[in-house]
Amino acid sequence: MLLYLDIDGxxxxxxxxRRPEILEDGxxxxxxxxxxxxxxxxxxxxADIVLTTSHKSKYSLKEWKNIxxxxxxxxxxxxxxxxxxxxxxxxxxLLSWFNPKNINENFIIIDDxxxxxxxxxxxxxxxxxxxxxxxxxxxxxxxxxxxxxKLKFEAV
Ligand SMILES: [Mg+2]
Numbered sequence: 228m229l230l231y232l233d234i235d236g237x238x239x240x241x242x243x244x245r246r247p248e249i250l251e252d253g254x255x256x257x258x259x260x261x262x263x264x265x266x267x268x269x270x271x272x273x274a275d276i277v278l279t280t281s282h283k284s285k286y287s288l289k290e291w292k293n294i295x296x297x298x299x300x301x302x303x304x305x306x307x308x309x310x311x312x313x314x315x316x317x318x319x320x321l322l323s324w325f326n327p328k329n330i331n332e333n334f335i336i337i338d339d340x341x342x343x344x345x346x347x348x349x350x351x352x353x354x355x356x357x358x359x360x361x362x363x364x365x366x367x368x369x370x371x372x373x374x375x376x377k378l379k380f381e382a383v
Contacts (some may be wrong), residue, residue, distance in 0.1 A: 228272045228375060231308075231321070232278035236339030237261065237297075240362030250297060252290075254282075257298045265300055265366035272375045278307035279338060281319065291381045314371040318342035321350060335371055337363060353378070 232238075238257040239247050262383045268274060276345035278291065286294065288305050295302045308324055315323065317340035334351065336343070339359040346354060355362050 228378075229277050229332055230268065230272075230274040231277045231279050231334060232265075232340040233317070233335040233340065234278075234282055236248070236359035237337055237357050237363050241367040248292055250314050252294055252297060254286075254294050257300075257368050258362045260365065261363040262298060262300055264363045264365050267365070267368045267376075269300070269302065273303060274335075274375075275304040275306070276302050277334075278305065279320070279336070281311065283307040284310040316340070316342040318345055321346065325350065327332065331374075335374055335378075337367075337371065 236243065238261045239255050240258050247258075250256055250353075269276075276295075283291075284307070288307070290306050291307075292302060295305070308320060311320055317338060321336065321343070334353060336354045337357065338354065339357040339362075343351070343354055343356060352370070353374060355367050355374070357367060
């Protein structure tokens with residue numbers, strides 16, 4: 228199981244009245260609610276993380292692993308989408324990633340990006356869309372786990 232994960236609007240919720248604190252590694256803190264919710268998804272599904280965030284290429288994968296660790300998220304494996312050199316919106320970035328490939332592992336997508344509303348159904352069915360100002364919640368992690376359970380019974 229792969230979890231295509233955005234950060235801004237998912238792990239960091241964007242309230243204009245409260246900027247998230249920057250931790251010693253130079254990256255903002257994650258919301259406590261989002262940490263708890265993501266840990267629940269990971270521990271129930273053993274999902275590996277695929278970073279989709281626009282920050283994905285700013286750090287090495289080892290640094291990313293430490294960023295999660297410092298924020299008390301125990302990730303298994305972290306990979307990421309290729310660098311977004313053509314400045315595609317998130318929808319086109321995901322489409323160009325999935326289209327030429329044979330999908331050989333189940334996955335879900337967690338993202339707040341509004342462009343994802345226009346995804347084709349085979350991707351939209353796996354999307355858990357957060358509200359940018361709230362981020363990932365316990366309720367949404369229930370939905371994510373429901374989708375994951377459903378996918379288990381479908382052929383990939
Ligand atoms: Mg985002």
